[in-house]
Amino acid sequence: MAHRDSILAKLNEWLQPENFQDYCPNGLQVEGKGEVKTIITGVTASRALIEAAIAANADMVIVHHGYFWKGEDQRIQGMKRDRLKLLLDNDINLLAYHLPLDDHPEYGNNRQLADILGIRNPRQLNGLVWEGELQEAMSPEQFGLHIARALHREPLGVGEGKARIERVGWCTGAAQGFINTAIDAGLDAYISGEISEPTTHTARECGIHYYAAGHHATERYGVAAVGEALKREFAVNHRFIDCDNPV
Structure with a gap:
């Protein structure tokens, strides 16, 4: 007590x-x-x-x-x-x-999500956005399945980027608006919880894969x-x- x-x-x-x-x-x-x-x-x-x-x-x-x-x-x-x-x-x-x-660098949602997804070398990129590397490169479809298995929720994946994903960024919750931070850093994919109407166009036109994995789930x-x-x-x-x- x-x-x-x-x-x-x-x-x-x-x-x-x-x-x-x-x-x-x-x-x-x-x-x-x-x-x-x-x-x-x-x-x-x-x-x-x-x-x-x-x-x-x-x-x-x-x-x-x-x-x-x-x-x-x-x-x-x-x-x-x-x-x-x-x-x-x-x-x-x-x-x-x-x-x-x-x-928070240890207990925070972003740091904990890195562990759940098995992302290597997780670190803050800019503000609340984090970046890291996958254990091994995956296709966009494989990465979507990986997220679904880890979070027990199928993500919505949009965008047109590289055929193999290795460097990823993320920010949990309703942080889809930070996708440009990931684009500016040259990342292969960006993960957040929700998606807005402009997010699809940004992902398609700027060459990045975006995954809306659930506000609650992330x-x-x-x-x-x-x-x-x-x-x-x-x-x-x-x-x-x-x-x-x-x-």
Whole structure:
């Protein structure tokens, strides 16, 4: 068992949220009980995740996608009211880390995705975009199958590039707009979670393969890694719960 504030201090030490201009508050978003024995991690603080945390007798939930995003309706009603009521009624802490969790060199979504896909020499290319090399060169079709097997989700592949892919770039989530960073670096392929209408034309006309591998699917691994690190640090219980999302 550990105190909430000790866990929060350790997470802030690891993830350094003060270094980011983000779209939401990072750290403690909903305050619950002080003593923490069981931590649940997940991608998004949906009602399904909260209900699963309640069933697991969790004291703390840590997510990548929390609440209070810039530009959203600030009123506590409807879906937001129901989610918050569940957390408050059950005295559960909600912590969320967005860009700090994408960026972290060990626990971050980008770093963890490299391990899942078996990418060699993963390193930051520019900002949140990473680059690395495949263990062995693959055709575009082979690489798509490789992603599908690793993430248990078939990616959408577009673009016209090299016949063999070796150097790849990636940024998890809704980072399709960074495809030009990969193009400028001369990479063979770029992976993100989502795809926009212009992404197809950019990939086709600029000679790169693009794979939309799923926003949720690419961002499952960072928060789970953080949960396991906290388990080792504080001897608390941890469980990652994957509330499936096809996007």
